[in-house]
Amino acid sequence: MTYLEDLSQQTDRDLLAAHCAGDQDAFGELFKRHKDRMWAVAVRTCRDPELAADAVQDGFISAFRRADSFRGDAQVTTWLHRIIVNACLDRLRRVKPTSELPEYELADRRDEHASTVVRLDVQEALGKIPEAQRLALTLVDMQGMSVAEAADVLEVAEGTIKSRCARGRAALAELLVDKHGEGYVH
Template sequence: MTQVDPRDDRALMAAHVAGDPDAFGELFRRHKDRMWAVALRTCNDPELAADAVQDGFISAFRRAASYRGDAQVTTWLHRIVVNACLDRLRRVRPTSELPEYDLADRHDHHASTVVRLDVQEALSKIPKAQRLALTLVDMEGLSVAEAATTLEVAEGTIKSRCARGRAALAELLRDKHGEGYR
């Protein structure tokens, strides 16, 4: 069984920069799932997301000395992974629709899966800036300030993008499902 490193993220970054061969591996272990979730929601394509996460962590590994400690390590990683996603999206545009799923299993599973797919589809229809803000704030739980730092925009911009994005999502879901979505 692998022992969990007791150092906090900032200490691990400092140790990595100082040459500790295990420190960055611990950061990767701690944050890979969250970065994957951000990348998947940003790219809306598992292959692009996987490539972006890999690009992001390689970039973070190489640029660790540029981490100044102004923000949390997770905020810094979010910024790098989101930028890697945007780079990937600029190079390749996804051409496939959402995959079809066999939803005939259990009713509850069916309903939650349908809602999740409907939200994912609606997210793909709103402007990228709004989608990124909503993904970071509403889905990943970052504060407005952390999302602003990640996307390198003002906090007010994040707030307005989230508000416009939520309104657009509500409208798209209402159009699809009627007034039950508010």
């Protein structure tokens, strides 16, 4: 077995520990494992691919530099989510608010077109609900995190996450029904 295969067999915690101990390849393996998921969180949080790209870069640089701050009381992915979400929030605070969504080309095929329209409608509705609710919904409903993991990432109580998700879902349903009439939200 080669050295790189050894890295791919290690747990996230082992990789982070190896990075802190000076292994120059360990963090690269963590990045490779989690970059896509962190990108998805950033895009949903920022609602702007350029801001998301910057936030992911900022977040991974921060994680690389602060790896020794990982206490081990959560999963490495939860720790990374927290760092990426914070990087997104930092980027969003630096940008003047806008209600415009990035332009997306709609697909020609009818099914793809309908799917794209629904995604854009949901994205637009997400942009209209309070940030705290949007972040909770992004982590729980879109990223599949448990309530406990989302609470760790956002550094709030589990009950707060449940409440934000419930209020956010109700607000989304209302916005989507208002836009498309009854039956749009299942």
